[in-house]
Amino acid sequence: MKKNLKYLILILLLGLSAALWGCMATVGSPTTPSPLKKTGEAPKAAMLPIISSNDQAVSSHATGHLEKCLQDRNAFNFVPKEKVEQAVAAGRYDMTKIFGLSTAEYKALASALGVDYVLHGIVAVRKSLKFTGWRKDVDVYIKLYDGKSGESIDSWRSMTDFAFSDASTELDAKKMGAAAAAHICEKMGQSGF
DSSP: OHHHHHHHHHHHHHHHHHHHHHHSOEEOSOOOOOOOOOOSOOOEEEEOOOEESSOHHHHHHHHHHHHHHHHHTTSOEEOOHHHHHHHHHHHTOOTTOTTOOOHHHHHHHHHHHTOSEEEEEEEEEEEEEETTEEEEEEEEEEEEEETTTOOEEEEEEEEEEEOOSSGGGGGOHHHHHHHHHHHHHHHHHHTTO
């Protein structure tokens, strides 16, 4: 009887461990979000560079991949990056503010670019100690601003514990940015964008 009880406890502990392991949010590799392509004319939008205080390469790749994903799904019709850069320079907007621009600045920028929406966000790359060793995790926060009012109308966050199949991915900014952007793009699709 005691032997059966030991096996039962062992099985319960293994089952609990497996259940807890399955609850952890992980991303195996950059994936393409579900192909929910909208029909009709997409609203015009400006994608401001996603800012980063500690890893500009991941930030740059996340910006490009998110813009491409949303454009491919026909969620937005983005103005060219060069036009956005010119408008930011002409308006002397401080793109280094971690909390973004003011409502009036988003409104003025949208007006200058002739867009319905402005997307802007931040990315942080964090180093953490896991059972498998030191890892880098990407935290992306994107906000959507209304072009007419400059007010924030929606936001999405991807704070995922990345588990990559090969060790080199943790150091590869392009893969990390693509994975984070794919996760945000999928969340945006689920909320109607």
